Structure formats: structure tokens, C-alpha cells
Amino acid sequence: MGGALLVSQGQAHTITSGQKGGVAHYSDSQGSDITADLTSGGGQLGGILTARDQDIPQVESTLDTLAYSVATEMNTLNSQGSDLNGDPGGTIFSLPAAVTAANPAGSAAQIAVVMTNPTQIAAAALGAGTLDSSNATAMADQQNAGIVNGISPTAWFSDMVTSLGSLTSEVSTENTAQQAGLTQLNDQIGAISGVNLNDEAASLEQLEQCYQAASKLFTILDQVMVSALNLGVTTTYT
16 A cells, blocks of 8 residues: 655545555545545546456456466366376466466466476376276366366357457447547537638628618718708708
8 A cells, every 4th residue: 555645736645555456546545535536536547447457357357267287187087087198187278376276366367387298188088998098088178168167268268359449340339439539529619619701791881881881871860960060051961
């Protein structure tokens, strides 16, 4: 947990950072989750935070479950057979020490192949001789067996890719719709606040004619007043 002091408008605010769901979150002095507020606020920053806090962890969790299930199942089956030398099969994959079926976090990132000698693959069933391949067949059949929460590894990975593709397509469609809405709003703002040069030129010409008419009127009134003030004097005006 870390902290920082933010000063705005003469007031000091304490901002603290911490982990929530495996990712960094920031909170103010009242305990309000600033990161969550930004995520729900939308926009580019909200999209980035949503991908970081929700979408990416979901994909990672799916891959962790797949990696853990495949690794543990292959290790179990290999230990039940015998290798080319007639010895019991050893470990094929290594996983982080703390992972479990209920919490396989980190399995996909840290899974590793520790068996470097192919002769140690327990292709034969125990006591069936080195020419037997029944255990290898059983291991190969696991690709279509329900070893990942009751689903086959092939179907599990296919579902994950399909869901990821669907999510990407949905986000892309929403982005296109929002961009179209933004363009429409900008056009409306331009229509309200923008200036039509043709209309303004017509208005200017009309104002000029009104000014000329008013000027002519005041000229006539001025001549009438001069005539009225000079009664008995012959005055000509047009």
C-alpha cells in the first residue's frame, strides 16, 4: 500500500494505492475507489482500465485453468506407465508450487516442460513391456476427454478463442457506433454555431439597403426642417 499527497484549489488530498484483483487501484482519503470510478466513466481511459481489470484477467484465468488441467493430467498418466527402460514414468510438466485446482493462477505463465529425454515418456502400461503403447494412446486421447472442468482441452481452448473474438467484435462495433454518434453531434454543433457565408452576405446586403433608405429619409427630413425654419424664402429640394 502506497500513498501520495495531491494539492488542488488550496486543499490537500491523500491518494493511496493498493492491489485489488491483482491490479493497482487508487483511492482518495474517504476510501472512494478512484480507479473504479474512472473505469465506469467510459472513454479511452475507461476502456483501457476495463481491459486491464476485467478482460485480460478473465482470459488469463481461462488459460491458467487449461494449463493446470492438462499438466496435472499428463503427469498423472505418465506416472502410471513405464518408459522405454521399463522404469515408472516421471514428471513431464512443472507448475508453480502454490497452484491448486481451485486456484490455478500463474499456471499458464510458469508451466514448463521438465522432461528432456523422450525415452522417459511412459508409453507402455505398467508391466506390459516396452513394446506396449496403451498408455501413450491414453494420454493422446485426453485431448478429447473432459479433463478441464468437464470439458475437453480442445473445446475449452476453442470456446476461449470464440469468446475473445466475440468480445473483440462487440467492442469494435460499439466503438464504431460511438464514433458515428460523436460525428453526428459534431455536425449538429457545427450547424448551430457555424456561419453560412451566403446567408450572411444576403443579410449584409439587406442591411446596406436599409441603411441607404434610412439615410435618404433623414436627408429629406433635414431639408423639410430647413424649409420650415426659413419660411418665406424660396427653397428647392428633391
